[in-house]
Amino acid sequence: MKILYGVQGTGNGHIARARAMSHTLKKRGVEVDFLFSGREQNKYFSMEDFGRYQTRRGLTFVTHNGEVSYLRTGLKNNLVSFMKEVIELDLSGYDLVLNDFEPVSAWAAKKQGKPSISISHQNAFRYSVPLKGASWMDKQIIRYFAPAQYHIGLHWYHFGQPILPPIVHTPQHFAEEHDFVLVYLPFEALDDISDLLLRFSSQHFVCYHPDIIEQQAIENILLLPLSFEGFQSHLHRCAGVIANGGFELPSEALTLGKKLLLKPLAGQFEQLSNVATLEDLGMATCMEGLEASVVREWLDEEQAECVSYPDVAEAIVDWVLKGDWENQAELTTGLWDKVDFPSYVTNI
Template sequence: MKILYGVQATGNGHITRARVMAPALAKEGIEVDFLFSGRSPDKLFNMEPFGEYQVRRGLTFSVTDGKIDRWRSLTQNSLIQLVKDIRALDLQEYDLVISDFEPVTAWAAKLQKKPSIGIAHQYAFSYPLPGPGIGRVMMPMIRFFAPVQQGIGLHWHHFDGPILPPLIEAQPYPITVQPGMILVYLPFENREQIRQWLSPFSDYEFHVYCDIESPENEEHIFWRPLSREAFRQAQACCDGVIANCGFGLASEVIQAGKKLLTKPLAGQPEQLSNAAVLEHLGLAEVFSELEEEQFYRWAGRLSPDPVDYPDVAAALARWILNGCHQSAGMLASELWQDLAAEPAVV
């Protein structure tokens, strides 16, 4: 069996899911080629698990000062190039296309009538979720952006639908707590804004991962270059995490049993929905401007219990090898039964 696996590379969560799926698919003897779009090739890092992967321009969004910049997003994307890439992608040698919300592979599969499945958090919006009803807005866009024959959604709770638990790798480092050490990942905020938010809290130590070449230290703020390995080490020993509302990172924080203070990216419906669900499940506090009272209240909380998510990647790889015949509902039911500490809806 040979698969083309398309990954939307705008967010690191999509790439992380592919990192988890790659060895699971290989273990089942499935041959996989990877295609990434939505990010410049020079901005991709720690890509060794994907071998000789392909890159296309795809579609992405632009951010200015923590908000979606709709004009730049419109002008910097090229629908002409997207159509060219879709038409040029030859799928003859593949038995199946998997899309993690990646448009080039999804549309190529649709046009060439190749079997396709989607594995992504976004496909969970097909079902009712807590919060402001964003799914009604999201689903038409999702169907247009990355259409697939069957979408497998992932979330922190099943909400009585055929939604699977998060698809993340096991934490490779022992979970400890270094009091006062806060891990920060706010890639959509500008550095000066992050500095203003964190500067007043000199009794805490902030390790901020961002797009820089080498480490920089400013009193109690430690700026660190992007590194998957170093980030996971910091995640394992930190006292808490401040981050945007990306699904992948929030899942890792919940898995590790770390308290989460999160800021949804303004104008991004998925992150607004994630924030609402996190609050609904009691898994995080949400902020738009980091205020002293909220920070100290959050920082003073005890760490939550870790959540031991089941091996979703292995289950999906077996499901794919067996022709995707089992219903998504049955697959979801089996995986949630394996979860020892399913989050309670509050």
């Protein structure tokens, strides 16, 4: 079997999930090529796991000052260019297209009649899971942005729906925990983040941000450019994580037992829903803006406990290779029984 794996490149969470799937696919001897879209080619980093991957412009959402800007999104995207990429993507050499919310490969597979399987957190919102701030347009985007024949949704809890636990890839860094807090707020202005963190002079912060070119220290803040290996090392050693409301980073933090303070991207229903869900489950603290009072209270909170998730990537690859894609029941059966939540987790 030869697979093309299309990955949404606007967020590092999609790439982290693809990295976990890549390791498992390679371990099984599956030939797989990767295609990424939604980010400028020179903005990808730590991509060695994906071999000679392809990139496309695709479609993307643009943020400004911590929220989605629909005006900038409309100006950034070019539908004519997108359709040209779809038409020109030749899938004749592939048996299957796997997809993580990547529209070029998804629409090319639909157009060319290639079997396609979508694996994403976005697919969980096709089912009856907690939603916050989802408009009619948001629901249409979930359904039609990256269409596929088969859909696998991922979430932190099943909510009685046929979805799977997160795909988590956290390479082991056997290091002692330190008292610094890891900060990753890529959609917020760096000056605003610094102004917030400088208020807590006795607390050390390590902050990764796409606007940082070279490492620098400003009083109690260590500012670092994006790096997969460096970030993973700090994630394993930190005392807690302050982040936006994506899916993959909170999933990794939960498995490592790191307490979470999350600020959702305004106007982005997925992040609003994610943060509300984790707060309702008792697994994270929420702040609507960069609020010093919330940070102060969160810093005094006790450490979290680990959430134990099974090897979901391995289960999905087994199912893909078996070829009975109409039958997804065996995927969900048993996986959730292997999840171990901390005793303080509520509403489950």
